[in-house]
Amino acid sequence: xxxxxxxxxxxxxxxxxxxxxxxxxxxxxxxxxxxxxxxxxxxxxxxxxxxxxxxxxxxxxxxxxxxxxxxxxxxxxxxxxxxxxxxxxxxxxxxxxxxxxxxxxxxxxxxxxxxxxxxxxxxxxxxxxxxxxxxxxxxxxxxxxxxxxxxxxxxxxxxxxxxxxxxxxxxxxxxxxxxxxxxxxxxxxxxxxxxxxxxxxxxxxxxxxxxxxxxxxxxxxxxxxxxxxxxxxxxxxxxxxxxxxxxxxxxxxxxxxxxxxxxxxxxxxxxxxxxxxxxxxxxxxxxxxxxxxxxxxxxxxxxxxxxxxxxxxxxxxxxxxxxxxxxxxxxxxxxxxxxxxxxxxxxxxxxxxxxxxxxxxxxxxxxxxxxxxxxxxxxxxxxxxxxxxxxxxxxxxxxxxxxxxxxxxxxxxxxxxxxxxxxxxxxxxxxxxxxxxxxxx
Amino acid sequence: xxxxxxxxxxxxxxxxxxxxxxxxxxxxxxxxxxxxxxxxxxxxxxxxxxxxxxxxxxxxxxxxxxxxxxxxxxxxxxxxxxxxxxxxxxxxxxxxxxxxxxxxxxxxxxxxxxxxxxxxxxxxxxxxxxxxxxxxxxxxxxxxxxxxxxxxxxxxxxxxxxxxxxxxxxxxxxxxxxxxxx
Numbered sequence: 001x002x003x004x005x006x007x008x009x010x011x012x013x014x015x016x017x018x019x020x021x022x023x024x025x026x027x028x029x030x031x032x033x034x035x036x037x038x039x040x041x042x043x044x045x046x047x048x049x050x051x052x053x054x055x056x057x058x059x060x061x062x063x064x065x066x067x068x069x070x071x072x073x074x075x076x077x078x079x080x081x082x083x084x085x086x087x088x089x090x091x092x093x094x095x096x097x098x099x100x101x102x103x104x105x106x107x108x109x110x111x112x113x114x115x116x117x118x119x120x121x122x123x124x125x126x127x128x129x130x131x132x133x134x135x136x137x138x139x140x141x142x143x144x145x146x147x148x149x150x151x152x153x154x155x156x157x158x159x160x161x162x163x164x165x166x167x168x169x170x171x172x173x174x175x176x177x178x179x180x181x182x183x184x185x186x187x188x189x190x191x192x193x194x195x196x197x198x199x200x201x202x203x204x205x206x207x208x209x210x211x212x213x214x215x216x217x218x219x220x221x222x223x224x225x226x227x228x229x230x231x232x233x234x235x236x237x238x239x240x241x242x243x244x245x246x247x248x249x250x251x252x253x254x255x256x257x258x259x260x261x262x263x264x265x266x267x268x269x270x271x272x273x274x275x276x277x278x279x280x281x282x283x284x285x286x287x288x289x290x291x292x293x294x295x296x297x298x299x300x301x302x303x304x305x306x307x308x309x310x311x312x313x314x315x316x317x318x319x320x321x322x323x324x325x326x327x328x329x330x331x332x333x334x335x336x337x338x339x340x341x342x343x344x345x346x347x348x349x350x351x352x353x354x355x356x357x358x359x360x361x362x363x364x365x366x367x368x369x370x371x372x373x374x375x376x377x378x379x380x381x382x383x384x385x386x387x388x389x390x391x392x393x394x395x396x397x398x399x400x401x402x403x404x405x406x407x408x409x410x411x412x413x414x415x416x417x418x419x420x421x422x423x424x425x426x427x428x429x430x431x432x433x434x435x436x437x438x439x440x441x
Numbered sequence: 442x443x444x445x446x447x448x449x450x451x452x453x454x455x456x457x458x459x460x461x462x463x464x465x466x467x468x469x470x471x472x473x474x475x476x477x478x479x480x481x482x483x484x485x486x487x488x489x490x491x492x493x494x495x496x497x498x499x500x501x502x503x504x505x506x507x508x509x510x511x512x513x514x515x516x517x518x519x520x521x522x523x524x525x526x527x528x529x530x531x532x533x534x535x536x537x538x539x540x541x542x543x544x545x546x547x548x549x550x551x552x553x554x555x556x557x558x559x560x561x562x563x564x565x566x567x568x569x570x571x572x573x574x575x576x577x578x579x580x581x582x583x584x585x586x587x588x589x590x591x592x593x594x595x596x597x598x599x600x601x602x603x604x605x606x607x608x609x610x611x612x613x614x615x616x617x618x619x620x621x622x623x
Contacts (some may be wrong), residue, residue: 017525022446029450031456079462086481088492099459106455110448130447137470137518138448159494168538171500174507181514188521251482255465260459325557332555336510337546343517351529359536367543374550381553431572 024125028254032129036109036239036341040266042069045311048265054317084197085254088158097156098260101149104142105267111196113283115298127284127298135195136184139275141181143230146268147173150232153261154249157194161361165248169239172327176229176236183223186343187211187279189350200283208332212280215346222339227272229331231265233312235319238327267360273308275303305423333375341367502554513542 043058045068052059058060061068061244085094087240115127132138149172154166190211191202203210212220229236250261273286284297322330341363349356481488516538518532527534551554 025447029447033454054485078465080471081466082471082473082478083466084474085480086480087479099456102459103452106458107448107451109582110451130445132445143481157481158492159483160486160490161482163492167496167500171503175503177470178507178510178514181511182517185514185517185521188518192522192525194518194522226585246482246484257460260462279607328555328557332506333519333550337543340539340543344536345534347524347535350524353531368457370547371550374547377551378553378556380457381551381556423574 014016025213028125028129030181032109032114033106034148034381034395036106036267036270039068039270040263041071041075042068043264043309044074047311047316050310050313051317054314055209055362062211074145078256078259081255083257084252086158086252087099088253090158093152093156094252097153098147098257098264099149100152102260102264104146104272105264108139108142109271109274110265111135112271113200114274114301115284115294117292119365126273127294131195131197135193136188136195136199136279136439137194140177140181140184143173146264149261149264150249153361156211157249159252159292161246161251162249165241165245165251168241168245168324169249172232172238172331173230174227175331176335179222179331180226180230182336182339182343183219183226183243184279186215186219186339186346189343189347190214196278196283200278200285203282203354204285207282207285210285216342217281218338218342219346220276222335222342223279224276225330225362226339227276228337229327231268231272233265233269234326237321241321269309269312270305273305273312273401274301276308277304313364333371337367394429403410499557506549506554509542509545512540 001248003390020117046072049059049067060070063069063073071364085091110129111129111132113128148174150169154162154164154169157163187199191199193199193202199211203214207213232239236382240250242248250258253261284301286296286303288296314402329440343357345360345363348359481492483489515536520527524531533622
């Protein structure tokens with residue numbers, strides 16, 4: 001009966017499923033689930049402890065040894081807190097949003113290869129929850145769904161800070177999904193398969209086969225930055241931005257609903273660190289020893305993931321938050337073109353060197369300057385339309401402020417955001433003739 | 442194990458985890474609702490304005506431009522998987538495709554579609570900026586009708602909803618002042 005259910009749920013389950021297989025699946029999932037929860041709790045503790053070290057504080061040190069049980073204590077406390085819903089909230093969506101946030105966080109972890117092959121009771125299987133053929137696309141799907149969690153949480157709260165946070169969030173996460181997707185394509189060019197297991201296997205032989213080195217370090221860096229923005233972690237935490245938006249999209253959430261958002265955030269941090277390791281650092285690959293063969297890959301995987309967890313906390317301690325325009329400029333004007341260009345360069349090199357160098361040449365000689373020129377033009381176009389630029393030009397104001405009527409002569413004004421030389425030969429500030437009197441009394 | 446059963450089991454498990462947590466919280470947590478608690482967060486003051494319904498058009502623009510790239514990525518994936526089989530032919534096709542996207546992207550960039558810079562308020566931020574110009578800029582001119590109204594102080598046309606609320610008028614009992622309610 002189980003096999004019939006499984007077959008209807010899962011058309012790819014063509015080899016039939018017995019009770020044993022189903023039990024193994026269940027145990028694997030349960031173990032992975034428990035491991036993920038423990039990892040997230042430790043991560044929360046680790047982040048708080050490490051960041052307090054970096055800020056010269058002690059950090060949590062009451063619950064358990066070294067404060068290890070602090071996250072557990074916080075979680076239990078939140079169970080006993082009143083669950084509030086603001087009057088303006090859209091009830092159903094408000095209740096739905098935490099699910100949309102936490103479920104993708106759980107599911108994305110399923111495709112991460114944790115260790116090598118092991119054999120239990122005659123069943124050989126990979127140490128990974130699932131290895132679907134679409135593999136890494138599943139990650140993209142989950143990260144796309146989690147945008148909805150954040151967006152709907154903010155929108156349904158009926159309150160302004162969450163709304164602002166969620167609008168920012170959707171634009172930010174959508175913007176960084178493009179470089180994220182393109183760098184993953186670069187990895188797939190080498191592997192020829194979407195399956196995470198195949199991606200890891202392709203890097204298995206030596207550490208110079210890791211995609212980090214084979215692809216050049218650029219896709220790795222872009223992926224790292226894009227993932228940080230995708231997770232809304234500092235320095236890209238504009239979604240929460242405590243100092244301007246209170247708590248961002250989850251301001252109105254309290255009690256366990258807030259806890260689940262928090263949990264999802266840290267779970268994403270753990271999962272994405274693991275994904276970086278999978279895509280670029282060979283996953284569980286590393287030298288082993290003849291005894292306890294199954295253990296070494298797991299330790300390697302955990303070690304590499306831990307490095308990235310440390311880096312994320314470090315980034316949070318070291319970097320100030322970006323401004324929104326800086327965030328968007330970084331995503332659209334730097335990461336997307338570089339990711340796309342590098343992807344084409346790698347594809348060219350895979351054919352032969354002439355193609356690769358040719359593509360690189362065209363990119364550097366033609367596309368780069370064109371991009372630079374387009375950005376410079378865009379800066380001008382983006383600001384000419386600002387009606388407020390015309391305030392000084394109104395004759396009355398100008399007279400009172402002692403400025404020459406008609407505003408400051410064009411060209412004498414150093415353009416605020418535009419470097420003086422950046423294609424700014426034209427009249428950057430020249431107000432439109434018709435709009436001069438708008439603000440005049 | 443090339444199948445989706447574990448993912449489905451994980452989905453069920455995750456859902457159960459969230460649902461049971463909410464249930465437990467509903468049983469364990471106190472329930473003492475009050476008007477002030479249910480009011481939207483506004484740093485402790487009575488909410489004054491409704492959350493905005495309109496947004497800067499740039500957010501929509503970003504969403505629209507994203508679609509261009511999303512489509513591109515959608516087409517890149519199958520090509521990347523079959524890259525070895527397609528060889529030079531596939532590369533040329535993708536180069537043509539990428540060129541089309543990049544040209545569109547350059548057009549958008551040069552139109553300022555992705556400009557997020559802080560709105561340049563005025564040319565006051567020039568070297569010619571003085572205290573006089575700044576003061577004039579932020580305060581309305583003496584002949585401004587808004588100014589005469591504010592300084593006159595008599596007969597405001599109507600109270601804002603927030604003022605009504607703050608006074609705890611009987612028409613709006615649903616939204617008492619937080620201090621009173623607490």
